[in-house]
Amino acid sequence: MAIDIKAIKCPHCGSVQKTEVKQDFYRCDSCATEYFLDRDDVHVYHHQEPVAIRSSSYPPVNTNLPILILIGAVAFIAVAYLVVTIFQLKRQASYSANVTYKTPRMQYSSFVFQNTTTGDPLYLRIGADHIDKGNGKSELEMHTQFVNAANGKIIEDRVMEGDYRTSLRCGLTFKTYRPDMIYAIGCNTSLFELDTRNNKIQNITQSLFKDYPQLSSGIARIEFDYDKELINIMDNEGNSYYYFPTLKFLVSSAPEAEKVWKTKFNQHFFEFGYLGDWTDEHKYNQLIENRYLSSTGKLTQRELTPGRKYFGPKIIYQDGENLLITVNTTASASSPITIQKINVSTGKIDWTLPPDIYYLYSTSRCQQGFAIEYRKGEEADYMHGVLVVSNTGKMIHNYQLSRAE
Template identity: 25%
Template sequence: MAKQLKAIQCPKCGSVQQVALQPDTYRCTNCGTEYFLDSDDINVNVRQVPGTPPVNIPPAEMRRRVRWALLMAGLVVLWSVGTHFWAQHKRAGTTLEPDPIMTGRNEPPPSAWQTAESALVLGAGGQPVLVVAGAKATANHDAYQPVVVFYDARTGTVQQELPLPGGSRPRVPTVELERLANGTVLLCTDNAAYQVQANPPALPNVTASLLANQPALASGVVTLDRGDRHDDALHIFTADGRNLLLYPLAHRVYTADEAWDAARGRGPVAQRPAGPVRTGFAFSEASSDYPDEPIQLLAYQYRAGDGGPQVAPSFVWRKDFGGSGVFTSADPHVKRLITPQELAQARVLSYRDFTPGRQFFYPSVLYHDADYVLLTYYATASLGSQRFVQALDARTAAVRFTAPLPADGPLPNLALRYAGGFVVGRDRTTYTLSPAGELGPPITCD
């Protein structure tokens, strides 16, 4: 029987566009229907496979989409061109000024303090002088010059600026101030010591006189710096690798162990010099043994030394078990503000509560002499409460004046009495304080 040639059509949509998957099996590329031919060439079996048929976009829709794409591309081009011309317009209207420092038409900014320590001393005419010693950086901070600046503590005016010998250094040098028991202020830096003189401002080098007739220092001094502030010690590291303590007023040298023993009347120097009797003032410390005990202001008499090693008294309520060791609260003990052993070490002859019944919060003794005791304290136990500076009569404890301190100013830790009253301050900021307790505005010395 003769066969006729016929095109294979999709039984669902009639399309003749198909893809052969395997012998006699096809997939319609128009609607996605899979179908196959049986062996007698008569029946066509169809298997519908779920899926997304090819999308045929009508010509009208295609033209609409092309028009939208061209419109959006045109808007982007117009926005870019507009932005470019606007930026050029702004640049054209801006005049670039050369750096005045680079052209030499202006001075570079002043050097700034990197480290600084301060002391208050009396200058010419008995007027207060703030001495600031430290290191200043150059304008570009590539070198540091050790320097001492003398300011009028009442106005902040610079009286004299004295650079220390040796010139600027690539690293920040250490510059320290040390006030001795007799009021002398020394400046220590590198391996030298200078005496601070404010009338007139000067810094004579006193290293040779300090080291004279000291066999222990014969090898030479590598570094000379301030001790631990408990007494007048200067720490010296010698060229032969020894750490020694020099006491300028006593003009003696000790090892650390020798200084410890000498301060407590032990060892080879058990007999300490019998100096004059003086009066000191100190606040007691918070007690862990008796936490409910209030902070007290103590006046005490002590035997001054010759400027050698000395121990300051520490007043704190504690349980005295009569010696050192491991004890419990069940062991016999006595409640004491200071032990007899500590009294002997600090050479305290007597002491008393100077302001019985008064309550103090975070107090500090700023200054005292034969007439005044100047102190600071907070109004309450809150660190956000008002702060005060107060003057007491050094003989009777009567309040001479009380002045509130500004909340945004530094809490003073320096004080000096002069003919016009007091100057108090901290770091490079000072306040004047009249004899009536009138506090002047803060003066910050640059």
Template identity: 25%
Template sequence: MPKHIKALKCPQCGSTRATLIREDHYRCDSCSTEFFLDSDDITIHHKHETVPDNSNPFSFIQSQFSAHPKRSLLIAGGASFAFFLLVIIGNLTSSRSMDRVAERIAASQGGYGYTGTLKERMSYDLEPIELFASAAGRPVVVVCGSAYQMNTSSKNAQGFVRLYDGETKKVLKDIQLPDLKGSVDVTGLRQFGDGSVYLILNKKHLYRIDPSTLDMKEIHGEDYKVAEFSEGFATVEFVYRDNGDGLKVMTNLGKSFVYYPIPNKLYGEKMAYKGYLEKLPAPKVGTHFTFSRQTTDYEDQQIQLVRYRTLEQVGYPYDEPDFGWQKDYGGSGIFTDASPYRKVFVLPYTAERSRLQGYEDFTPGAYYFSPAVLHEAADRVLISFKPTAASDATRILRCLDAQTGKVLWSYSDEEDHFAYTLKTTRFSGGYVVASSSEAWVLTNDGKLKEGTDFHKVVEGED
């Protein structure tokens, strides 16, 4: 049969430009469609394959959309809906989290000055918590530190003091310290015999907290009617707790003193011991509790809980007696085992400095290891100790009748909550006992009511 000459056209795009790839098989130079010819030159079969255009990253998507338009529209619509749903949920979650942080750090009267619209997350540098009792008999937890917006330098941190009710966790006062920038270090907190609460920060800033109103005011050298302090404080810290309600002060002129604010008594740093020997104007007999110590003279002697009485007056210099079996050599001046000595529980000059009036072993026969007196009062005394010498022994809290020594209750648990207990205050419902960041409420009958990490409360995590 004769063949007829016809123009060779691509069945896909109609282009007449084609390349022979094998007998009767061609590839369109325009759209890359492959096709071949039947022997009768009538039927043209074609196979269309699109070569990806690497210069266009959306070429594959475009080809898929062209080949399957309905399915592509459904997939694209579903993906868009899922994306916008995730964005909405993420924004709601982030907004609620930031709002919660903002509410936590928003100041009440005299606070940071932040408002409820604050969205910036905060970073905190927090110091170990402190405790004291308000004039109303409530337990107050003191959290000191500095706060700054996240992703900014800690050099921009602003100091603050926040007071919480130790039982209810309610914020009682939120106090901004505009003069304290950067880090804040708690030098100490002490509640003096007249109820006044003193707080020292950065070993330089002395504050007094009113136990009735909980207002806090910085005390400067000129606030005291002492000429030596007129130039201000270079450094200030508390005297040892065993020595009463006093302050160790170095003035800006480099002079060092020991000062007792309640009686307004000032001593040179090296002459403060004279205050322990001075006659008190209106002394009273006070009863206290302490543990004796083991000495190198008699290392095998048992530690005792001692109840003792001293002549004292609120706020005046004081020297707590040191009990423990030791050798008293008297006036021989030769400190050797060969010289005459007496075995005594308290040295004579110690008894004189502390104005000691009498003492006794309060719990004869009891064993104590690593003990501490946590709180004392006319009716009760709270102590902490390990029952054995084992390093892993669980610490026990024990409340005793301060008159009879009867055990009112004891508490310990497997978690050993009180292994590092440092501070205690008492209120009508029991005791609040605190470590560096946590505080626990113990009821009057020795039940652990709850524990709170106040650092997490400040940071908005609790």
């Protein structure tokens, strides 16, 4: 009988890969099935060895797996932290390149005056910048800034060196004797002169009094006399003196000072008072005009606005020809106030500004009209600045600053 040549395949999986165990007996290399050939009938018989059963149904345990997981987690966290840090640094670098934060200047004093060369209203602001010197060290750098209140332009911003740092930080009090003679006192020991032409402020304590031997022991205290055009001085030995800036004259007693005041100065000023008997039950605020002639020693007074009722009146500026006052709109002390210009000849109101709630400080004449320094309270977030008003009461400019400016 002829034999057909056929590929011998595993009867279980069909693989032709096998190993001959003995003649006509084979073992499948794929599934380990043993089979043999029956040549007469060409039958294929197979025998499959069963796979040994393990003692546990769970898969084999890798003892290194927890360590690998921990290492992977730490690596992931490190990479994530590095990516976030790099992103933040780039963002901060980008922000710093565009915005430089600077601590707001600390303000100590302010004053509005007229530049006697240009006639413009200038706003003097004295303050200190915080300068970081590194290594945890810093210092205050004193500045005097001059701003044109009519347009908000900064004219000068000077750094003040030396002994100015202490005396300027005390907060200055100012007094105007003439438009071109304005003095200021700091720490009650230093006298400053405001240069109204060149926009400067300088300490003149030593230079002004060096020619007066009476003050050779040094200055212990300086104060303005706000009723008279003089400065009260006490030397280091406790002696009192009286200095008249416009006369450049120094006297050593109060009677001498009163004599100079009455014989050397003509006076024309306005005040709120009462010309009647102070025992009157119905006394009220009167706006009084005072004139004093030194040549005759005679004082004349008149009520400028007869019959007018005032609530909380104050005089904020006068020069003999111009008079600015403020009054509360009602009898309440917390009511808004109005600024009024009073005609010094007739007593009539030339103009009135709209009521507002603010505190008024220095006021000056200027070529535009008047410059008035103001500050507002918490309800307006402490806004402040200078109002520039024309002679007819028109608002020319409101130089306005925010709380931190």
